[in-house]
Each structure stands twice: as structure tokens, then as C-alpha cells.
Amino acid sequence: MNQMQRILSARRLSHSLIPQSCFLHRRWFSTSETDASSPPLSSPHQKIQTLEDKASNKSRSTASATSSLNEQELAKFSAIADTWWHSEGPFKPLHLMNPTRLAFIRSTLCRHFSKDPSSARPFEGLRLIDVGCGGGLLSEPLARMGATVTGIDAVDKNVKIARLHAFFYLDFYSLLYVNKMSLQDMDPMTSTIEYQCTTAENLVDEGRTFDAVLALEVIEHVANPAEFCKSLSALTIPNGATVLSTINRSMRAYASAIVAAEYILQWLPKGTHEWSSFLTPEELTMILQRASIDVKEMAGFVYNPITGRWLLSDDISVNFIAYGTKKE
Numbered sequence: 001m002n003q004m005q006r007i008l009s010a011r012r013l014s015h016s017l018i019p020q021s022c023f024l025h026r027r028w029f030s031t032s033e034t035d036a037s038s039p040p041l042s043s044p045h046q047k048i049q050t051l052e053d054k055a056s057n058k059s060r061s062t063a064s065a066t067s068s069l070n071e072q073e074l075a076k077f078s079a080i081a082d083t084w085w086h087s088e089g090p091f092k093p094l095h096l097m098n099p100t101r102l103a104f105i106r107s108t109l110c111r112h113f114s115k116d117p118s119s120a121r122p123f124e125g126l127r128l129i130d131v132g133c134g135g136g137l138l139s140e141p142l143a144r145m146g147a148t149v150t151g152i153d154a155v156d157k158n159v160k161i162a163r164l165h166a167f168f169y170l171d172f173y174s175l176l177y178v179n180k181m182s183l184q185d186m187d188p189m190t191s192t193i194e195y196q197c198t199t200a201e202n203l204v205d206e207g208r209t210f211d212a213v214l215a216l217e218v219i220e221h222v223a224n225p226a227e228f229c230k231s232l233s234a235l236t237i238p239n240g241a242t243v244l245s246t247i248n249r250s251m252r253a254y255a256s257a258i259v260a261a262e263y264i265l266q267w268l269p270k271g272t273h274e275w276s277s278f279l280t281p282e283e284l285t286m287i288l289q290r291a292s293i294d295v296k297e298m299a300g301f302v303y304n305p306i307t308g309r310w311l312l313s314d315d316i317s318v319n320f321i322a323y324g325t326k327k328e
Contacts, residue, residue, distance in 0.1 A: 007285070007298045007322075068228035069199065073221040074155050077134070080269060081157035084135025085165055093267050094137055094217065097301060100310045101216060101321065102141055104299055105243055108323040109212055112241045121146030129210045129235060131200050132218030136162035140190045142214075150194045150210070152203065159197040166190040200231035209234075212241040216321070219246050219284070220277045226287050233291040236326040242293050245301075245321035249278035253318045256303075281316050293324040 083089035110117040113126060124146035130139045133151030135158055143149045143166075153159050167190075196203075200215075213236045215228075222228045229244075236242050247257050254275045261267045279287070285295045299312050301319035310319075 007281075007295055068201065068222040068224045068231065069154055070221060070223040076269070076272065077221075078155045078157050081135070081155060081161055084137065084158065084161050090267070090269055090272075091135070091137070093261065094134075096303075096308065097310045097319075098137055098141070100301060100312055101138070101245065104312060104321050104323070105142075105214065106145070108243065108297060109241055112323075112325065113211070119146075123147035126211045128212045128214060129203075129208075131213060131215040131232065131235075132221070133162060133195065134158050136166055136190075136193065136195070138214065138216060139193050139195075140166060143193050144189045148192075150196070150208075152196045152198050152200065154197065154199050156197045159195050162193075163195050166193045166195070200228065200235060204231050204234040209237045210240065211237055212243065214243045216243070216245040217247075219244060219279065220273065225279060225284075226290065229287050229291040229293070233288075233293050233326060236293070238326055238328045240326045242288070242324045242326060243321065244284065244288075244324075245319070246284065247273065247278045247319055248317055249275065249280050249283075250317050253278060256318055281320055281322070284322060288322070288324055292327040294327060295322050295324040297323045 080090045084091055087095045106117055106122060109115070109126070110122050115122045115126075122145055123142065126147050128142055128147040128149050130136075130142065130149060130151040133139050133153050134155075136151055139149050139151035139162065151159075151162055153162070213232050215232055219225050219228060232242055232244075247253050258273050258275060262270050262272055281298060285298075288295055298316060299321055300314060300316040301310050301321065302313040302315055303310050
């Protein structure tokens, strides 16, 4: 059994911890099946080297603390930061995907840290960081599940929106109808989230570490995925957990995540994603291994247009999520 088959087969051992409503009818895919929709490409080693060379050329004159930042990507998200909590706005896909992302996170982290997944606050006592937190869509439910949460983002407007919503459960649009706020209006579960406008690299320089590090739908927007993953690893305590999600570099992903989502359905602004910046599951696994993170489990996300819901699946040909552990 090769590595990708082993990672996918881990789903069979753990799916009992995830509500069945989060699953699509299950099929078990071999590596060759998941790659079938991808065009001919260079090997994962060659692709990773190409990404590293491209990032190196872009950032030769920048400090190492910002080596993974992509200024064009930051500008894209800054332009739509006010809409993070508008469930019918540009971030609608993330709003719809969030319950399924959280189901995977609850399952894997509860097993990793020997926590009770049926508890209302299973992450009590854990320190988690949400890297690329945006407006806080993931940070807030993690805090409600008991975690001590730090959310970081390189876009200042994102952090301001996240803080506002965490304290008063309000978005930009709600402020138009509010005359005054008081401390009684604060949300006690989310107002303790530590939001910072900074980067993972900066926190590494500060010596910060966490029990679990999460970076969901972020790595496809950074300039240097390898350096980014090294920073995520450095933020993770030995034997800690790391969770990443992204989009596969396959023709199916191009058709659904770019053509359909950006141009036909117009869920996302045009140009949100660049197909060449996507990573295959094999490439992500290899990058994480080089950063001392062993990928233990991987699952795909599949959208059901009839129900309007995202479901967990073993089809990792488009959206996928991975859980790994930091080596001692």
C-alpha cells in the first residue's frame, strides 16, 4: 500500500466520529483514480522545486519574515474584507463548507488529543491557531468548542472585521443599523479570541507554539508553500497536530473551482484562484514531510447542488483537507 492509499484508508477507521450527515456515499479511491482527472504534469518533486524557485525569484529582496506572502493575493482579500460575514456574498462557499470542515477537525483533533467528540467543548485546554483566519469563520466555532484560539491574518481589514464580529457578533452591514453598543452585548465565548495582523513567520520569530495549527484555504494563496509549511511546523508543538485544506491541481478543480465558481455561478470574484498555484495531494504531503509533519488522514469535500451542502468524501480530486502530526 503506497502512502496516499494509506492516508485515504485512515478515513475508514475514523468516520464513526463524524456525523453521517456530513458524508457523501463512500467510495474508496486509489491514488491512480484520484489522479485520473489531472493533466500530464511533472513529478511532485519537480513541481515543488518550480514553486520554490518562483517564490525565491519574487522575494529575493524581501525579509525572511514575509517570505510566504503574496502581495497580489493580500490585495484581493483586502478589497472584499467587509463581506466576510455576509453569507450570500463572496465567501458564501466557505459559509456552506464550514460545518463539514469543523466535523473533520473535531474528529481528527479529538482522536489526536484523546478528547470526547460528543462533548459540547471538546477542545477545552487546547491552544489552537487559525492561520489566515480572514474574518474569523473558523476561529469563532473553535472558541465555542472550548479552545484557546489565536487567529492571524496578513490583511489588516480582515482582522478588524474578525475582532468586531467576535466581540459583538456583528458584521459590517449590521453596523449600519446599530446606534450604540455596550459590554452587555459582547459574546463571552468568542470575545477572548486573540486576533493579530501578522504572519506565521513572525510568530515563529517570537517563539510562539500551539497544540494544533490550522490553515484552511490558505496555502494556495501564498508565494512559497514550502516555507509556509515550515512555519506552520515551527508553530506546532512536538506531537502536535496540523490541519490544512486546499484545492487539487486537477482539471476537475479548474472546471469547478474556477470556471464554475468564479465565472458561471459567480460565487467568488473572478481571479480569486490561480490553477497553477494549486497543489496535488501528493505534493502537499511531500512538502509537509519535508517540514517534519506526517500526514495521517485526508478527505475530500464534495458539493451537493440539490441540498446546497458540502459533504466529506474520499474523492480528493477537487477540494481536500489533510491532518498530520508534528514529529518529535
